[in-house]
Amino acid sequence: AQTVTQSQPEMSVQEAETVTLSCTYDTSESDYYLFWYKQPPSRQMILVIRQEAYKQQNATENRFSVNFQKAAKSFSLKISDSQLGDAAMYFCAYWGGGSQGNLIFGKGTKLSVKP
Amino acid sequence: EPEVTQTPSHQVTQMGQEVILRCVPISNHLYFYWYRQILGQKVEFLVSFYNNEISEKSEIFDDQFSVERPDGSNFTLKIRSTKLEDSAMYFCASSEFSSLVVGGNNEQFFGPGTRLTVL
Numbered sequence: 005a006q007t008v009t010q011s012q013p014e015m016s017v018q019e020a021e022t023v024t025l026s027c028t029y030d031t032s033e034s035d036y037y038l039f040w041y042k043q044p045p046s047r048q049m050i051l052v053i054r055q056e057a058y059k060q061q062n063a064t065e066n067r068f069s070v071n072f073q074k075a076a077k078s079f080s081l082k083i084s085d086s087q088l089g090d091a092a093m094y095f096c097a098y099w100g101g102g103s104q105g106n107l108i109f110g111k112g113t114k115l116s117v118k119p
Numbered sequence: 120e121p122e123v124t125q126t127p128s129h130q131v132t133q134m135g136q137e138v139i140l141r142c143v144p145i146s147n148h149l150y151f152y153w154y155r156q157i158l159g160q161k162v163e164f165l166v167s168f169y170n171n172e173i174s175e176k177s178e179i180f181d182d183q184f185s186v187e188r189p190d191g192s193n194f195t196l197k198i199r200s201t202k203l204e205d206s207a208m209y210f211c212a213s214s215e216f217s218s219l220v221v222g223g224n225n226e227q228f229f230g231p232g233t234r235l236t237v238l
Contacts, residue, residue, distance in 0.1 A: 041229075048122075048231040049229040054226065106167065106175055107154070107164060107212075109154075111160070111161045
């Protein structure tokens, strides 16, 4: 069975600095998607960034980028120029190509941003 | 921007009672999902729904649970006889495509959740 592991329950970053959130996963599939979702306090989860496993190039979305290491089954999220609004719970998620939508989530990392 | 909505935001019920959690997915989406998050734990998949039938379900989704799309806009999750361990945040999500469509927009959009408290 696929699993997703986020080893950092909490992280803290100074405003304008860079922070990296870790995620590892386990799968025997070759085709899948990986996601980072952000959940602000009392708000719904929103998609931050997506990576298709068949793409070698790391995905980027403005200040957010990933380091996707397929062989190592690692998918870390880098947030550059951190802003106060980045404070949230961040979930790494896996979606297998053979499933009809079963997102498998990690436990999440709570990110605090210090002014 | 279209959003997934859920009602109620908070539901308190007595153990053994039936509850129905409601969701309105984004209008052009075809795939619907329920997830739950017990306090302090990870978000867990419950069920996916497409073309008026369940596509996939987890071990959590036992006979006490059912889903329905009664009128073409709402998507409901019913728990027939609630247990204390059903207390959780329940998230509805929808997507335009499933993961099987390469290059398609398979992003799942989540609702704000319903906090279910079973006493």
